Amino acid sequence: MNKPPCFDNIDFNTMDPMEISADSERTLKQIKECVQFKDSKGLKTFILEHKLAHTNIFWEVTSELVNSMTHENLNNHTYFFESCERCLNYIVENGNPKEILLALLEQADCFKDDEKFKVILSNVQTVLLKLPAKRHHSLDITMETLSAHIEALPALSDHDLEGEEWKLLDLDPEVSRTHDVVKAYLLFLKPFIWEVSTKNSETDRTNRESQIKMLTGYLLRLLHHPLLYLHMRFNPKEEAEKKKMYGRELGEMLIDHLTQLCPSFWKLIDTEKKKHYLRKKGKQSQAERKRAVDHDDIVKDWKKHDDVSELSLACLLYLVLKEYLGIDNFPAIFTNQYLLQYCLPYIKLLLEVDHSFVKFKGLYLLQTLVYNILPGSLQAEDLEQDIYKEVLQLLIHIDDFLKMKNQELRQLCVTIFPVYVNMFSLAGRYRLFEIVFRTCHHAGMIGYTIGLYKGEVDKALRQDRPDRHYVGRHLQNILKLVTGIPNGATTDLLDNSDRIFAVLNFLRYLTLRDAPNVNITGIWDYYPVIEKDFFGPSETCNRVVQRSLQA
């Protein structure tokens, strides 16, 4: 309620303007002194007891008070902090909302003290709610300023946690700070989201579209920084009793907000996706740039919340499709195959980020989607969409994962890889194998893939008429790719051992399974080549090694 200030002790009507001014100056000076000496009693006397009525100094008093409400004061001078809080409440209650808003925001421009930021948040909220309904621009300015504080939060470091270590993540001061600040920010947003919420029957959403868009934009930005780098997994069945991790808690709050703003996440993501596509194509962007030149300052301001990163969308897809948060706002009518294809570009983005929590998100999302697809349901022609090959490349380039020495990530890749390959028809699988053998240089990965190919050959040979991709010319093509010894006799056998053993194993299988007089696989026609290109050089290699060992 907006109470008019009570001016008991001063009668402005009878005072000379000069006198008022002098009186204000005096009061301000006294307040400043109180603040300086952390004199809680004095402060309360001047502001609360005397019911401070010099509205002309409210701005400065606000600045003084907010500046004292720091983390340090909260810890070491709690009583003083509380006094400031009460005084500020009085000012916010009795001052001109627009003026106080600007005074508060002015103090929000340094990104160091979170306590101060939280004080500002709650007071700005009060002031904004007091402002009349048409305050879009004020809210816009506020969001711009406040989100800057969030953006200034340092990037969360990748601790490369193994096994159960992720449970310790919340002990990281960076993480708990992020949680603290983002949570306050989300709570701050709550009433403004309610004003345009789908659950609020009193609101007129069509007229407040700009507010919906703006808030959506800021929420999406949070998904990229900092939520993407937090742990957000939660298994309701296994962990029902346990406290949720900070990341998860924020994720749930954010999605709850988002569901109130956007009835369909699908439409939200798809619209943003198209914008990105156009931006990438550069067609739109040329026009945009032209506009930017024409109306330099205006466009810049509006652009900000319009710019949602693709990683934000990737994180949203992860939360919806893997963590099932806000799943009711996502249509349950798309085929699993289509969803996978739709998400692959985002999975690719996640896998490319050099941060284990982000990579995990990509892999978990991929795993969920891939497991929903029956083996053999994708055709070789689907591989014409490069994205299938690109994600495969990321999966098989374990070297990069190894650099981070995260065994779990590596294992997850190795679990997903065969399922990924099996989604395709026999012809498709053959092409994927071929791609791996042509592009991958990691002996372990090649060895593993040879094992998978061997499995397919074995299955094919059990049929009356084996699929042509696993015998004859195609088989020879694969053998040619895997039996090559890249550097001839100078090859380091140890480096290539995984591959060489897998090849030997495969050849052994073929020669035992397919007798020379049957020769259904055609291996015996190709045998002389293998002898010359593979056995020959490997033997030489072996002899060189033996000799050097003897010497």
Place this chain on the structure above:
Amino acid sequence: MTQNEFQPTDITPNKDGGVIKQIIKEGEGNDSPVPGDKVKVHYVGTLDDGAETQFDSSRDRGEQFEFDLGKGSVIKAWDIGVATMKKGEIAKLTCKPEYAYGATGAPPKIPANATLIFEVELFEWKGEDISEEEDGSIIRHITTKGKGYKNPNDNALVKIHYVGRYKENVFEDREVEFTMGEGDAQGIVEGVEEAAKKMKEGEKCRLDVKAIRAYGSQGKPEFNIPPDADLHYDVEMLHFEKAKDSWEMDIKEKLQQAEVSKSKGTKYFKEENFKLACKCYEKVIKYLEFETVTEEDDKAKRRELMLAAHLNVAMCKLKTKEWYDSKKHCEKALEFDPNNVKGFFRKAQAEYELKDWKESKADYQKVLELEPANKAAKNGVLKCEQQEKKDKEREKKLYQGIFSKMAKENQAKESERPQDGFAEIGEWDNSMARGMLPLDRECEAFGEKMPERAVSDTCANGLVENDKQETPKESKPEPASANGETESKPEGDTPV
């Protein structure tokens, strides 16, 4: 109308009872959407589990659901079912798992092997927009479905038959073979080529192509097509042969293909088909971009090709006035050769057009560091300085405006002053032109065309005139060499 008229019917092609449709409310007219159309519906989905558990509803979300029909984006039962509906119709579709989510289900909402019941209301639909920008510039209506899954890829050899219509008149009716991505060379408009990329063998379709994807603001006089005319085409995909995908090639093949693309690009460049040339050069980059090469010879070759490709793309982009992209490619080129004169020069040109005078100037100066005698770069630096000065002037004027009184006085004075053409130049000083080449020589040095001169000895600007007086020798080029130079393409403007 009584309920009895709407009996449940099996609408699957092979009558296996997989999708049973029962009309609840009849729609209007006889038309139904065809595959590819974008349709808008409301729906409520429930499980056939006895309890009729609702798992999804667009009505609850308060937003119609839009999807592409017949593309496999939604469950099979819908692609079949919605295609039988009329505008305004409400129907109940009972979908067996084989036509829905099958044995895997769709966690967390739909269990394995679940039969689903949908109540669907069809509102409207429109033709399939196959333009990349989705701006409605190419709308396709498939009249005959094609065979198989394959679409032609880039570089595929494609044979199509098409009939082009403007209003009622047929202006083109021909069978043509072309390389995908280079249709322009065969006179195929962008809209048709774009559509061909998405067609399957044997497919026939009708296209509504907007002018921007056809003959644009120029029109096509030989076909009697005026500017900004929207056209209609009937296209049939007769046959295509796919090109080898780049992952199927080894590095030697890729280098070879890149070489081929590069020379194709140069050919198109000479024909002044800059868009196509650019596409060819971009292919070079695509072939080699992510290729790691081990052999030293190949390494050098790759580097050389990538450098040339980026430089050439940059130039094509200058020609097509896509300054920003041009700049990007120059930057890429400079990654391959940090002291590339052309790289800096083209970058400077692009930056100039982007109005980044400062950066442009710095790059021109870089050119001069590498090639102190480069006249065009010298001129570039001057041009930038001139622009910077202009900007300052403008700023000054702006501030002056604040003091309205003064501004008014100035205006009065200015209007009295005779217009001498110098006002625009700012504080231009003829002494700055000392040591510079006349304009025609500068143009020749970097292959820009000389503006046509009405009178032979009138100079294009005061600058050269002044120069002429000071260094008469330089201003009069030898007639023979001048002729020779204008005919042959000077070095700065030819593909590498």
